[in-house]
Amino acid sequence: AVYIDTEGSFIVERLVDIAKATVDHCNEMARLEGFKEGEITVESVLSGVHFYRCHDYVELLATVHLLPEFIKKHPKIKVVLVDSVAFHFRHDFDDLSLRTRLLTTMAQSFIKLATEFKIAIVLTNQMTTKFSPGEDSRLVPALGESWGHASTIRVILYWEGQKRWAWLYKSPSKKESRVPYQITMGGVRDIVTFPADNSNDQSDDEPSSKRQKVS
Template identity: 45%
Template sequence: MKNEIQESVDILKAVKGANKFKGAEEPTGVLKGAQNAWDMLSEEQSQKHISTGSSDLNGILGGGIHCKEVTEIVLFRWCSRSRQNSTGLAINVQIPVDYGGLGGKAVYIDTEGSFMVERVYQIAEGCISDIMEYFPHHHHKASSGKGNLQPEGFLSGIYYFRICSYTEQIAVINYLEKFLGEHKDVRIVIIDSVTFHFRQDFDDLALRTRVLSGLSLKLMKLSKTYNLAVVLLNQVTTKFTEGSFQLTLALGDSWSHSCTNRLILYWKGNERCAYLDKSPSLPVASTPYAVTSKGVRDAATPNCKRVRIM
């Protein structure tokens, strides 16, 4: 601990000396750009959220997916169709401001080849249909206009990256800062899934932990710097503990601290359910939901059946 303290002191001295050498004024504090807590609360309360498509699911998330935060969505293998949550988010983030949305664009990083553009088109049509239903007399007033609400427009608002190895994944995440600086209208970054290549190709677990830790810190920084949501899809695996196999999050215990919020999607009988497992400000909660031809929606009945999608 003494060595770490001394190292910090040495760094501060070096910075101070560099400022004097350059003729710059001495900083009034160690860090610049500090915010007071009241401003932080006001900013948080004024933030819009990205709708999941289900009001019940939005409810347990405090309004939807939060900007300036990293949300992990955990998929059980038999619940793989629920990855359409992330596909729907890439559409819903584009809902115009006139209709209560963010009017932003999406970055979709696909590591598994599971992005189906035909299905995305279908979800975009469902989103437009809902807008028409909920705002039947609003189109002539909206600056976006009814004519601009076309599926093609929603698809053009998704920047898609296909990743085939963990080295490509690292490279794209490192490239994101430059990309987001050039595309300031992006309001969500989705990685589907963050897990795949690091489980398949990475043998050095200690190195993997360090690399993933660095990537998660970078993603958190990007979410705050560019006021966007980061959504990471993860998987579950089995771990042998106390004489039996138990389900646990992929990528190990250290990865479990890398997100702000964690949402677990699973089946309960014939019902799809979402469980908010982690949040800094919201209580643990669960709710049923459904996957329809339009995408994620509220469960129609308490015992909704599985919906066949394409």
């Protein structure tokens, strides 16, 4: 994996936590299937993550330009993640036409990468407030609609009350849908709600239909 950090929010300790959870899960699956455990280690997972810190849009564009040769030298790379693609393009850009051209060029580079190397490109975006005459303000993805068209799949993550939701907003093969999720020490996990039952160990304070667990 290639992780490109534009915001300075990358935390090594979180990556280690997720790597440990991944290794534990793989070992558990290997044990259940009768395979040898220990084939995947935390060190092997971490050694496969290549990190870049880009302090401005020039460094970001340069990194994207160099990715094809880097991936050729590291053919095991299967995903490139940019967090976030909007950070350096939202401020200090007086020439909006230049910004649009740069974003279009970068989007085309990512599409070519995904097609040529058969890898996934994950780009996080930021949210901004949009004001329209006669309408209430609302949150919309940054960088405008033109950038949204460049993505094959768009997922919007948001809070509703005390619960996190993932909204599949755009997909060429799946219908629009929303699902709850949670962030744990091991990373992103779904939430499963069990149907009610009449077992004796059911708590009077919390019906089993409302209990949740990580699957």
